[in-house]
Amino acid sequence: MVGIVGFDSDQPEARMSLAQFQSIECADCPIRHRAVCARCDSDELEALDAIKFYRSYEAGQTVIWSGDQMNFVGSVVSGIATLTQTMEDGRTQMVGLLLPSDFVGRPGRDGSAYDVVATTDVVMCCFRKKPFEDLMTRTPHIAHRLLEMTLDELDAAREWMLVLGRKTAREKIASLLSIIARRDASLSVDAASGAVSFDLKLTREAMADYLGLTLETVSRQISALRKSGVIELEGKRHVTVPDMRRLIEEAGDDSDGGVLG
Amino acid sequence: MVGIVGFDSDQPEARMSLAQFQSIECADCPIRHRAVCARCDSDELEALDAIKFYRSYEAGQTVIWSGDQMNFVGSVVSGIATLTQTMEDGRTQMVGLLLPSDFVGRPGRDGSAYDVVATTDVVMCCFRKKPFEDLMTRTPHIAHRLLEMTLDELDAAREWMLVLGRKTAREKIASLLSIIARRDASLSVDAASGAVSFDLKLTREAMADYLGLTLETVSRQISALRKSGVIELEGKRHVTVPDMRRLIEEAGDDSDGGVLG
């Protein structure tokens, strides 16, 4: 509920975490191998290093408003952010979930088409747009990696369209949990039982916006999955999946989701 | 208003169309300015010309099966194709609508994640994957244009997610008609009244798969829009929109969709 003003957050805490990252070497960066810079050689990395800067956002803060001018692009270094679209009457749909290493912004376009909101505290590695675009024309590895990442996002968006268009509420919840289990780096796996557990970093409302449901339906279906033994809950947000196979089955997917294989 | 080639599937010309295109010069190509080759200079175009070949598909034919090896990529030259995903129990969701100039295939990946089906007769300008990928690394204009097109598709997919997740059946139909009116090159506009009219090249079932509805609901909502005077029908497939603004309002969009200026 704090600052609504996009960047330049003046809170001392924000500065602290910022300072932490300001001294980081690209070589030591936690997202070095997955972000837009993944394929860069040392020269290219140096060029990026020269124009990069870090920014941090507090949980709840809006990073960019839909329609606003965007003078930077960047990668999520830590934390979670969401891309959402909102209709005039307030109905909102999440259209992207940004985890560490995901890219924000669109080279070649000025305005953002979506609201970008920090769900947890977020640190971003940013580049002013113009220098980044110039660099991109000179360094094919960046352009190539960005194409690859965009194609991956397109695949994810299309998988999500199947979820939104054709799955039941229960399948939707199971799908979301599978996706989080697949992508969240902070999940823990019990070697003996194979049980997977993780923290849900989304509120029931955010999950509802993700899945095209109401928050009440989300709550009911989570309870139902718990009662069926598909998941276990400690508190409201910590989820344990005793058997991933079972969860994936509930999601209606034939593929194994990449976690087990 | 003449739709490029194509749709008259029953005629012998449909078979001839392959031969017709085999001799085509890139410079005379109807999709030259919009396809993946849009930004190419004459040298690059020559290189593409050297490796291109045309293929045609009849209405209803499957171009690629989900999971199949894909040894070529290419552009739709004429006709309409769909990308669909299907669950084990048969529920299907369309995840892409391919119109002339749209790109098919994913450089850097072997299998197709989706079924690609020709909805009308389709002609494609194809490249074997390996030579195309090689060419792409050497000609930045192709890679750049492909990135641009992929980003556009991602935007379209996200707009579609809002439709699937949050819109009512009536709004979904109105949204689909707006999208077709916006993208279909073969639509005609009455200069005096501003009325727009076009042929629906999709069956009710295909529309249902697009919108995450049943074909019965699609049929009902089209009837309802007709009764409200938002659209007029001649036969089952020819649609006239007397007032685009009205249709866009029914779609629940605030933006004008780009058609009216």
Place this chain on the structure above:
DNA sequence: CGCGGGTTTGAACATAATCAAGATAAGTGG
């Protein structure tokens, strides 16, 4: 003609939305 794909329409039904009331948990300030 009659056949079949595509379509329309009706009636009963199911699923998720809506409206409403509480429960839980984490602060906040006295």
Place this chain on the structure above:
DNA sequence: CCACTTATCTTGATTATGTTCAAACCCGCG
């Protein structure tokens, strides 16, 4: 430490929207 506040979540009752099942229609075509 406790009362109070607030955000988040759960659960219940009712309703609305779209689905399902079923029948019939339209129209081009053999």
